[in-house]
Amino acid sequence: MRGRWLSFAALALVLPACHRTPDGKLDGKATAQPKAFGAGLVEMGGGLQAASVGTVLDQPLVVQVNDAQGSPVKGALVTFRAAGETILTPSSGLTGDDGQLSVTCQLGSSAGRYQILAATTDKSGKSVTLRLEEIALGYQQNLGRQLSDRYCSRCHDPESSAERVSNYDNLTVKPHTFTDGAFLNSVSDTDLAAITTYGGAARSKSAEMPSYGGTLSKTDIEALVAYIRAVASPPYRARGLIYASE
């Protein structure tokens, strides 16, 4: 899973013109002109998603421009810059009635964290920026994600989904979500693999953590560890962030 050391140099992508009018229609103009200005830019959703390298993220990235009082501003221009070969569509546009702009994101082809920079300008022309991060999973990490969805998330993810009812609330000792880097970054690869292989009881932990040594191969368990490292927040060893240029 060891991600390649990715250089700080980043490639800002200039995309073909594909801008949206405030009502969301494509207008085909080279550059949208702002009709209003805000004072703040906030993330409404879509950050820290994990998906296979080169794929489009399930959820769009949604940002909102607010005025100084925190009310949404319609018609403000937001531009996105992404690192690496990440593609945002559209790469800029005007906020809608709800003050929001929603863009889809296709990840680059290297595994790692991709930084995305959203920017708008206030009345005085000063740039207001917001950083988002997305996680591109390599082959092994993605295998780990599939195994986690199948075997682990019903206990390790407190959220229920359409396909799966979470068992988290029924557990006496609460396991950590795999994104919980604050805790899991301090656990060694060896211990993560041992707890998964032999179960909680074998490592003086809750017996509600089953043993998977009989179900999963060593390769599977290594993939799970690689996945846990890839999705950790704060990042495991803070390496591999691909920065967007200012």
Ligand code: HEC
């Ligand atoms: C039936 C519920 C259940 C399932 C399914 C499950 N776990 Fe756990 N897991 C637990 C519980 C409960 C703990 C907490 C044990 C403790 O802290 O005493 C735990 C703890 C762990 C830990 C130690 C870190 C932590 O979260 O506290 C790891 C690593 C772990 N599980 C990995 C996995 C992996 C990998 C899978 C899937 C292959 C998995 N678990 C599936 C219940 C489960």
